[in-house]
Amino acid sequence: MKEGVGVNLAYHRDGVTEVSPIRWASVTTPWSSMRFVSGAFCPLCLRKQLYLQRTWDHRLVTSCPKHGVLLIDRCPECGLHLSWNRPGIATCRCGYDLSLSAPVTIDTDATAFVKELATTGDQKVFAALDALFEGLLPILDKVGSLTEQHKLVELAVSGIRRPESLVPLVANYILDNECGGLSVHPRITCLPLLASGNTVVQEFGVLVLRELDLRGWLPASSIEEVPGQTGIREAAALLGLTEDLTKKLVHHNILCGKRNKSGHAWRIENSSLNRLLMDLENRKSVVKDAISVFLYRKIPGPRHSLAEAISDIIAGALVSGGFDLASGLESLTVVAPARKVCAHWDDCVTVAELAERCNVHTENIRFAIKAGVIPAEKRVTNSRRMTVIGVSDAEKFEKDYIFAGSLARQIGASVTNFAEKLMSTGIRPVSGPKVDGGLTYIFLRQDLEALDLGAVAALENYPTRTGRKKLGLAQHTIESTISLAKAAKALGLTVQRTKGLVPKGLLEAAEYGGRALQINRDSFDRLKSMLDDQNLITIDDAAKIVGETRSAFEYRWVHTHLVTVIDLGVRRVIRRECLEEVQRYKRIFITADEAGKLLGSHRSLLPNWERRGLIAPEKVMESKIVGVKLYRRTDFDRLRLLKEYSGPSNEHK
Template structure:
C-alpha cells in the first residue's frame, strides 16, 4: 500500500473513532448549490478522493450520515437550507426538496451551464433534476457531453474539471443555444420558481411534483407523433430525452388551450373512423382519465371536453362515464332517433332529409358494416321549419293543381325535394313534402293585355303532347320567370293554374326544342356513373364533375361532362374491384395522389387521374 493510501486510511479511522471530530476545511454552501456538488467540494478540500471516501469517514451508515457530516462541518440550519438536490443513493438519505422523489433527480450524468462555469459559479442544484434541461439563471440549454470527444461527465467530474474535459477541450467555449420563453417558463416552474408562471397560467394550481408528472405524460405528445406508452419514457436522465419531453409539454401548455386542441385534432384526424371517444383519442384519453385522475389535473380534462363539445362529430352519452355529467348533458350532437323525437317527426323523415342532404350530418362506418350517424343540435330549427305543415303527395298535387304523376316528375327532376320519398325510403308509408317546397311552386301573376290569349300550365301539360322532360323544363321556366303568368296581380297562384300567353309559350317550346341537349340531374348522373348520390354531390361541389346551374332545376350535368369525367378519373373502388384487392390495402400501395377522398377534402370516395394510374402501372411493368 502506498504512503498516500495509508495516510487516507489512517485519517478515516481517526475521524471514525470520534463522531465529534471537525473537518479541518469547512467550506460554506452557496445559494442553490447542488448537494452532490457540495459533497465533492468538501471531499476535495479535506483531501478525500471522492464523496464516497468522505462517506466512509463517517461512523453513521444509515439515515443520520448527512446529519453527522453537517455536525462535523458545523453547518447551521440556514446553511443546510442553501443546498438543493438529493444525496447519492449510498447515503440512504430520502429527504428531497419541493416534495419531489429520489427518482426525479439525476444521480449519474452531470450537466452544466457554460456561462455559469465561465463566471466561476458552482453546480446549481436545479441542474440535478432530470427534467431541467436549461439554466434557470441564463435561460440557455445545458450541456452534458464534451463537444469534441462526446464523453459524458459525472457530477464529480464537472466539479473537478475546472472547465476542461479529459481530452483537453474547453467546456466553456461551445456555442450558446438560447431557449424559447415557454420552455424557460416551464423549467422555472419545475424548479419551484413561479416568477414567469404567467406564460403558463394553466399550471398555476399545480404543485411542483405534479408538474413533473405532467411533463412526463404530456411531453411524448410531440407534433406528428402518437406515443404508445406515455409516461414510461426510458433514459429521462439523458439530456436529449428530457429536452424532448420538456419541449413537447411546453408546446402543448402554451397558448392554452389552443395548442392542446391542435394536437387533439391531429390525433382525431390520424385515427381510424370510430364513434368511440376512447379509441379515437387514445392514448391521450388514458393519460387524462387513467394516469392523471387527480382533481389538480382537471383543467386538462376540461380542455379536452371543451374540444369534444365543439369538434367531436359523434355522440356523447351516459356510456361515457369518465366524462363530466355536464359535458354529456350539453353535448350538441344527437342521433337520428333523438333528433326526430326533439323535432316531433318520424325518424324516417329525418333519415330522408339526411340522405338528400337537406340536413348536414356526420357518420362513420362500424366494424359490423353499419353507420353511426349524428346531427348537430343547430339543425333542429331547420327540421321543424321544414316539417311544419308538410303534406302528402296527393295533397301537394291538389294544392299545385297538378296530377300526381306530374308531381312525381318534379321530384325526379329535382324541382321538388320531398322530406320522405318512396324512392329512397322504400318502407315509408307515404310521401311527405314540406310546405315551403310547395309554396316555392306558386308564382306571381302579372297584369295581361285585354286581347291576349292565355292557357293554363295544367292544360299545356295535358294537351300539347310534350316530350320527355319538356314538362319539367316548362315549369322551371315559369318558376324562374322566363315565362310569366298572366292574371290579376293579386296573390301567387299554384303552378298548375298559372295562365301563360299561348303564343309566347309556343315560341318558348320551339326554341327549347331547338336548343335541347341531353343533361341529367345530379341524382341521375350518379346512376350513370354507378356511384352513390352523395358521392356525385361531392364531385359536383368540388368541381371535379362539371355542372351548370339551371334556375329552379339546380345543378345539371351534361352527357358530355359525364363522358369527360369517366375518361379522366377512376375511383379507388373500381381499381380495387378490377385488381381483386381491398380498397384500404390498395390505397396504401398507390403512389399516385388522389384528387379527392375522405382524408383529402372530406369526399366520400377516393378518385384518381387515370393518366397517373397508367403511368404508375407502366413504371411497375418496366
C-alpha cells in the first residue's frame, strides 16, 4: 500500500472512475471532500470503543456533537498527521496511545447541521455547503489546523443559512489584507466562487463583489503577477463572458493563452487576466454618456467588436466608462464620440445616389460593382469605410448601360419577364444571373436601339423559366441544369447532404446559376444512373452474401485491393464482378480466422501449423497497412484427417 493513502472499501461510488462521487450517509459528495489520505477521530469515542466511525471521514465534520469536542487529526506526541498505515486503530506510528489524547471543548452546532443534512438526504443544501466551503478555502486561507477548518465550516454554515451575514466578513477579509489598494483584482480573488459548479456559490460570489463595489475598492499603483494558469471555462466565468468571446481575446493577443498538448483544452495565464482587469479599471472615466460596448457596435459609425474595443481602450484610442464589478466585462461601457455628417465629395457619388439615379435597388449597384461592370473604390470618412463611384464612371454607366427592370418600368412592361423577352430576340446581357451571377440583367443601350420595345413587351411565345408555361411549350424546353432541391428529392437525400456531393466531385455546380445553387444535369444524370445500376452492390450487402461482417470484408478484400470500392457519396459500392471474385477465393482458400472458428479453436491454429511445417500459405495479399494469408482448403481438409491434429483442439477442450 502506498504510504499515507487509505484504500476506500466502504463507500459506494456513483461512477466507475476513482474520482466519481461517493455515497456518504444519504447524500452524494465529491471524492476530494473525503479524508482518505489522513483520518480524524474523537478521542472520547475512541476511548469508549476502538471503532472508527464513517461520519469522521468527511471534511465538513470537524467535531463530535455527542461529546462536544474537536476531532483530532494529528498525533499529540509526534505532531504528524494520522496515517492509515499505523499499527492499530488507537496507536500512532510513533507508538503513542491515541485514546489518551486530551479533548478540546468546542461548539458543535455546525457539525450537527452537517450531520442533519447528510442523514435527511438534503442533497441540494449539502452540495451548496460543501461547494461554499471549497470556494472559501483559498480566499480565507484557512487550510492549516483542524481548529481553523472548524471555523471555516462554521462560516460556510452561516453563509448557507444567512448569506447576508457572511458577505461583509469575506469583503472585510479581502480589503483588510491589502493596504494602499488591491494589487489583485477582486474577480481574481473571488474566482473559486464565480467558477464553482454550484449556482448558490456563484450567487454568493456576486454578492461579495457587489459589497466590494459599494465600499469603493481601489486598485493599487502596482499590479501583482498572479502565478498559474486557468482553464477556459474558469477564465470565462472570471471575466463574465462566454467561452467564445474569451477565446477571441486570446486570438487578439489581449490574453496570454494556449492549448494543451492534445490541442483541445485552453489554458489562460492568470497574470494576463489580472493585467486586463486592472488596466480597464485604471483607464475608466466616470462619464454620463457611456454606453455598453455591445450597443456601441450597433449604432451608426465605426464598428467595434469586444476585442477591438478593449484593444482601443488599452491603446488609448477609446475612452472606457468602466464595467460593473459583479457583472464582469459583459457590462463594459465606452464613451461614444460625436458623430459627424458624412462629407460629400465632388468627384464621386455613393452607391445609394447612383441607385436612385438608375431607379433600382442599392443591391443591384453593389452586384454590378462586384461583377466589374461599374468601377468603384473605398474611401474613409469619420472612421467609416464607404464604397463610392467616380462621377465620370457613373455618367458613363448611365449612358452606356441600363437595367432590364428599369427599362421595363419606363415602358410599363412586366419587370418579372422583360429580360427573358429581350434575350429571346437574340440580345445578350453583359451581366446577370446566368452570365456572371449578378442580381439582375444589364444590357447595352446600343443593342436595344433597333428594337421595338413595345412589341418585345407584347411577346407571348418565348422560352421562359418564370410564370406558367404555355401548353406544349414546357416539353420543348431543354434544361441544362437542375435545382439543388429537385436533385435532393430525386436522390432521396436532404438538401445539405446533396450539397456536400459537390465538393467531392460527384455533382457539378453550374458556373453561373444565379444566387441559388444549380446542378449540371449531366453530372446529376451520371450519378443517378450509377445509383440505379444493378451491377453495383453496397459493401454491407456484399459482406452479408459472403457471410462476413463489414469490417472483416473490408479488412480482407478491400484493404488488400482485391476489391475496388466506388464512393458515390451516398453509399459505397462495389461491382458484382468483384463480389464473384471474392466468392471464388473463398471456395479455394481459407483464412486463419475461418479455420479457428470452424474447429472451435483460436485463429492462431493455422499459423502454429505453419511454424511446424504442416501447412504453407498459398497466397499472401498485402498492402501498406494489412496482410492476409490464404491457405488452400484442400490442404486444410487433409490435415484435419491426419493424426497430427490430435492435440490443439482437444487440449483446448
